[in-house]
Amino acid sequence: MSVSVVAPHSKRPAEEDKVFAANGRAQEAIKKYGADQVINSTIGALLEDDGSLSVMQTAMQELKNLPDAEIAAYAxxxxxxxxxxxxxxxxxxxxxxxxxxxxxxxxxxxxxxxxxxxxxxxxxxxxxxxxxxxxxxxxxxxxxxxxxxxxxxxxxxxxxxxxxxxxxxxxxxxxxxxxxxxxxxxxxxxxxxxxxxxxxxxxxxxxxxxxxxxxxxxxxxxxxxxxxxxxxxxxxxxxxxxxxxxxxxxxxxxxxxxxxxxxxxxxxxxxxxxxxxxxxxxxxxxxxxxxxxxxxxxxxxxxxxxxxxxxxxxxxLLEKVEDERSKFVDLMFDRARAFVDEASDVGLEIFPYRAGFFITIPCENPAKVAEELEKENLFLLALSNGLRFAACAVSKEKCILSARLIKQVIDKVNG
Ligand SMILES: Cc1ncc(COP(=O)(O)O)c(C=O)c1O
Missing domain, CATH: 3.40.640.10 (Type I PLP-dependent aspartate aminotransferase-like (Major domain))
Incomplete structure (x- = not known):
């Protein structure tokens, strides 16, 4: 017999976060096939080419150098x-x-x-x-x-x-x-x-x-x-x-x-x-x-x-932060540009990209396309009417590969 105690307005379905679920599957694939063979474009954080998190050292050092009380006390x-x-x-x-x-x-x-x-x-x-x-x-x-x-x-x-x-x-x-x-x-x-x-x-x-x-x-x-x-x-x-x-x-x-x-x-x-x-x-x-x-x-x-x-x-300190950040920004742009250029070369439709972590590919049957892409070891987020590619999380080489693969799979699924 089912029992419910939560107040009606807070009764919510137990849903797994789509990004974390796709990332979990990508991690499984990495264990099985190796990081080189998998493109994990699920996470909305800037990652190094090897998949580790990019961390701004200047900010991190500044934080670690704060007096204990400056971290522990209430603001x-x-x-x-x-x-x-x-x-x-x-x-x-x-x-x-x-x-x-x-x-x-x-x-x-x-x-x-x-x-x-x-x-x-x-x-x-x-x-x-x-x-x-x-x-x-x-x-x-x-x-x-x-x-x-x-x-x-x-x-x-x-x-x-x-x-x-x-x-x-x-x-x-x-x-x-x-x-x-x-x-x-x-x-x-x-x-x-x-x-x-x-x-x-x-x-x-x-x-x-x-x-x-x-x-x-x-x-x-x-x-x-x-x-x-x-x-x-x-x-x-x-x-x-x-x-x-x-x-x-x-x-x-x-x-x-x-x-x-x-x-x-x-x-x-x-x-x-x-x-x-x-x-x-x-x-x-x-x-x-x-x-x-x-x-x-x-x-x-x-x-x-x-x-x-x-x-x-x-x-x-500001200059140091900006120098370090500009390397992140260059890395980001370089990857996104590679994806956008390749998309244009292979005829993959994308929305106009100006800047930022993500590129969107409008398409039909996005869930099916994403599922097929996973079989090719490319993991991304299926949206209602398209796919979100997180260029922030993927090396430039993988960005180029991805644009090509996405085009092939969309053509296959949607004929
Ligand atoms: C569009 C958008 N707004 C706001 C946020 C806020 O994020 P946070 O609460 O981590 O600062 C995010 C983070 O992914 C975002 O993508």
């Missing part, structure tokens, strides 16, 4: 003040908008998403994300009793689908007082797409028009988890200047994460920032976020916060 609920300043610098660099900006520490980018979903939506409200999205967005919205809908990220020409974006915003604005929309740019997971400055301009002009004429509140959540892998400062952050002078009821939230930028995946540190033309809205953000933090995870990881603060308060 203030909202975050160490020097960390919060450093987070603002890390996010904006030379493109800080002239606006009221507040920051609170969060356990990685995930924590920022949680606060946005809870504090800027009412129970039952629907948030908007592109149809190609990072799976946990849906989990986070469901966990907090919110719903999620999608707009088409690309149109028929594989350009940003402005018409779909506008139509969905309009639809939600007619039903709800507030609309939260998540844009994971630059270096979108899973496609590697980045909105151009012109697209940002059109997005913000449209949203300004909606909030002004329909008296609604729109919250644009910019998920910048991969920003430090998204090209030079202007390319990766130039659009942020456009966050100046927006109406008070058009709020920009920015989710910053140390996971990729400092290879601090497991240290759980990041920050949620708000950018507003209204001091009142910015103060309100800080108060509600700090309250939420106290009620969910209390304080953040002090050691990681201290590392960010130290890096941005020491020009020499």
């Amino acid at each position: 203030p609920i909202a975050g160490l003040p020097d960390f919060l300043e450093a987070a603002k610098t890390a996010v904006f660099r030379d493109f800080r908008p002239d606006a009221y900006i507040r920051a609170v520490s969060t356990p990685g980018g995930t924590g920022g998403l949680r606060h946005a979903v809870w504090n800027y939506m009412e129970p039952g409200d629907t948030m908007l994300v592109p149809d190609w999205f990072w799976g946990p967005y849906k989990t986070i919205s469901a966990e907090h009793g919110r719903k999620m809908t999608t707009f088409s990220l690309f149109d028929g020409k594989k350009a940003f689908n402005m018409a779909s974006f506008k139509a969905k915003i309009q639809e939600l604005a007619e039903k709800q007082e507030r609309v939260l929309v998540i844009l994971n740019t630059p270096a979108h997971n899973p496609t590697g797409y980045s909105l151009t400055d012109e697209e940002w301009n059109e997005v913000l002009t449209f949203l300004t028009n909606v909030v002004e004429h329909q008296n609604k509140k729109i919250i644009v959540y910019v998920d910048i988890a991969y920003i430090d892998f998204a090209g030079d400062m202007k390319t990766s952050r130039g659009f942020m200047k456009q966050f100046e002078g927006l109406p008070a009821n058009l709020l920009v939230l920015i989710g910053y994460s140390m996971s990729k930028a400092f290879t601090f995946y497991g240290l759980r540190s990041g920050a949620l920032l708000c950018v507003s033309s209204s001091e009142e809205v910015a103060e309100e953000f800080a108060a509600s976020a700090a309250f939420s933090s106290r009620g969910v995870w209390s304080n953040g990881t002090r050691g990681a916060q201290k590392v960010l603060a130290n890096v941005y308060n020491n020009a020499e």
Whole structure:
């Protein structure tokens, strides 16, 4: 006889995480056939060519050199003040908008998403994300009793689908007082797409028009988890200047994460920032976020916060971090470029890749294609309408091989 004790809203199916499951199968294959014979493109972390984790030594040494108490003690609920300043610098660099900006520490980018979903939506409200999205967005919205809908990220020409974006915003604005929309740019997971400055301009002009004429509140959540892998400062952050002078009821939230930028995946540190033309809205953000933090995870990881603060308060250390990171970025680009070029040579359709850890191949029957690829010892993530190839986890040679193999298997499965 089955027994259930959990409260109804928390009754969830016991599901294995798809990425970890595929990675598990890849590890099995590695044991059986050897690492050379297996392409494990499942994990969303930068790996060395031999499959070991790339770790930023400068950041790791800085962490290990901290006095014990600087790691062991509690941080203030909202975050160490020097960390919060450093987070603002890390996010904006030379493109800080002239606006009221507040920051609170969060356990990685995930924590920022949680606060946005809870504090800027009412129970039952629907948030908007592109149809190609990072799976946990849906989990986070469901966990907090919110719903999620999608707009088409690309149109028929594989350009940003402005018409779909506008139509969905309009639809939600007619039903709800507030609309939260998540844009994971630059270096979108899973496609590697980045909105151009012109697209940002059109997005913000449209949203300004909606909030002004329909008296609604729109919250644009910019998920910048991969920003430090998204090209030079202007390319990766130039659009942020456009966050100046927006109406008070058009709020920009920015989710910053140390996971990729400092290879601090497991240290759980990041920050949620708000950018507003209204001091009142910015103060309100800080108060509600700090309250939420106290009620969910209390304080953040002090050691990681201290590392960010130290890096941005020491020009020499910052230079060292950036030198080391630029090697990671070059490695990443080199692999992705190899995949993209090979895909073009063999006629494999992919979405426009600008930067970041992943490349997406739209295709029919993705689960079947992934299954067939596994028989060839290529492991990747099957999405609803395509495949996610994690170039971050695979050597350049394997990237080239993968593009060819994926094309062959798609042709075989889909005829
Ligand atoms: C799109 C996206 N947003 C946010 C995150 C946040 O990650 P974390 O909570 O580890 O900082 C990730 C991590 O994979 C991501 O892919």
